[in-house]
Amino acid sequence: MNCWKACGQDLATQETKGPNGGDRQLKEKDLAEYALDYVTSNGATYADVRLVQIRHEMIEYKNGSPVGILKDLNGGMGIRVIVDGAWGFAANPDFTKDKVERAAKRAVENARAGALIARDPIVMAPIPVVNEKWETRVETDPFRVSLEEKLALLSMCDQTMRKVKGLSFAEGFLDFTEELKFFYSSEGSRIDQKIVHSGGGIQATAIGEDETQVRSYPQSFGGDYVSGGYEHILGMNLPDSAQKIAEEAVGLLVAPQCPEETTTLILGEGQLALQVHESCGHPVELDRALGWEANFAGTSFMTPDRLGKLQYGSGIVNIVSDPTHPGGLGSYGFDDEGTPAKRDEIVRDGLFVGYLMSRETAAGLGRSSNAAMRAEGWSYAPIVRMTNVNLLPQKGTLDDLISETKKGLLMTTNRSWSIDDRRLNFQFGCEIAWEIRNGKIAGFYKNPTYTGITPVFWNKCGRIAGPESWRVWGVPNCGKGQPMQTMRVGHGVSYARFDDVQVGVGYAH
Numbered sequence: 001m002n003c004w005k006a007c008g009q010d011l012a013t014q015e016t017k018g019p020n021g022g023d024r025q026l027k028e029k030d031l032a033e034y035a036l037d038y039v040t041s042n043g044a045t046y047a048d049v050r051l052v053q054i055r056h057e058m059i060e061y062k063n064g065s066p067v068g069i070l071k072d073l074n075g076g077m078g079i080r081v082i083v084d085g086a087w088g089f090a091a092n093p094d095f096t097k098d099k100v101e102r103a104a105k106r107a108v109e110n111a112r113a114g115a116l117i118a119r120d121p122i123v124m125a126p127i128p129v130v131n132e133k134w135e136t137r138v139e140t141d142p143f144r145v146s147l148e149e150k151l152a153l154l155s156m157c158d159q160t161m162r163k164v165k166g167l168s169f170a171e172g173f174l175d176f177t178e179e180l181k182f183f184y185s186s187e188g189s190r191i192d193q194k195i196v197h198s199g200g201g202i203q204a205t206a207i208g209e210d211e212t213q214v215r216s217y218p219q220s221f222g223g224d225y226v227s228g229g230y231e232h233i234l235g236m237n238l239p240d241s242a243q244k245i246a247e248e249a250v251g252l253l254v255a256p257q258c259p260e261e262t263t264t265l266i267l268g269e270g271q272l273a274l275q276v277h278e279s280c281g282h283p284v285e286l287d288r289a290l291g292w293e294a295n296f297a298g299t300s301f302m303t304p305d306r307l308g309k310l311q312y313g314s315g316i317v318n319i320v321s322d323p324t325h326p327g328g329l330g331s332y333g334f335d336d337e338g339t340p341a342k343r344d345e346i347v348r349d350g351l352f353v354g355y356l357m358s359r360e361t362a363a364g365l366g367r368s369s370n371a372a373m374r375a376e377g378w379s380y381a382p383i384v385r386m387t388n389v390n391l392l393p394q395k396g397t398l399d400d401l402i403s404e405t406k407k408g409l410l411m412t413t414n415r416s417w418s419i420d421d422r423r424l425n426f427q428f429g430c431e432i433a434w435e436i437r438n439g440k441i442a443g444f445y446k447n448p449t450y451t452g453i454t455p456v457f458w459n460k461c462g463r464i465a466g467p468e469s470w471r472v473w474g475v476p477n478c479g480k481g482q483p484m485q486t487m488r489v490g491h492g493v494s495y496a497r498f499d500d501v502q503v504g505v506g507y508a509h
């Protein structure tokens, strides 16, 4: 067992051997200070130590019974150093002085090895030294809600979905994490954070003779996630949507195929969030744009020579990085190198003006970090990640957007995605496309897809709905890096309308 509480120990205390051989109490926080002292007296010109403990509960429910209940607690320490101008990192799950010292030594050795092949010494943009605490705002602690209550909620959804004739599978998901993070830097920052995430959703699957159709609520791939407590789960009113999505899944089996044509497309909810994620969020990660990170469709067409010049979208397209937004899945007080969260412009009036940046990448551009340096858990070094990358609202409602559309489609729930290495050519598939005819919803199509080229697509954005329907959607499974790290990020969106979009292309059964 490698976690604090699972070992029967309090978070703050750990018994270990003292330097004189006698037993003494040494707190984990003292061990973090010890690691900092060790690396700085062994050549580190900069160091940070992160203590992280993650509690995770996940429940999956399928066709009348729970099929998976996971409860996990893990923790450890990540030590990052600069020695001889190069990065080194080592992680350690054991809170004994010996093990911590061994990890600290390894971090220094890794940096020394890296320095032999490093091109230029690391330079980091300055940040303020802080001593602060930050916590997610939570009304109802999800870990204090009983398993019975959670199962009863999923069971209610399950029963409602399975009453619909023709449905093959009913599924429900709930997922909660609590992350305690303590950050210590050789510059003097000391930061305590407690970040709580709650997510969940339901999914209905209908299987026909040669096809499978799925409807999800409120979005696909496990539901919608926020920073917050159990109040988010109750607020989604999952049982109220169970019958509707089950009927739609069955209805899709006999629905017409999405036509292949160029038309007006309205996107919203989880699909617009994913559109922002793939075609704006990833390409503005500055490590990709600089060519430092190329895994997972890794490079970017949004290179620094295009900063301030590229007309990324139409004049109503404004995109910001905002980890300060309350409740977003990418919300926090400080990133994983201690930079205070801040809102920063990425696209202003359609013009590409900013990146997601770490201290090091920001220094390369002569800018300041915008707190986008994040690590999964304690065992990975942080890399540049999304925060909440938000498409700002304009005005009007979804009904306005629909009523102004003579002919077009509305898509809101993702089913598949594909985008090239430079984040230029993309294709998305959705669960359902609502047909719009003469300003009204007239029916629905199955297997809808749409395709485009990022700046062409965003320059055809003619309308964005207002703040009434704007909210931050959670993407809990963003993969990046090698070894891969999974990160939780958010995207604030309302609804947006795009002209001349190619739809219905490339669907394969």
Ligand SMILES: [Zn+2]
Pocket (backbone or CB within 6 Å): 277, 282, 477, 478, 479
């Ligand atoms: Zn991603």
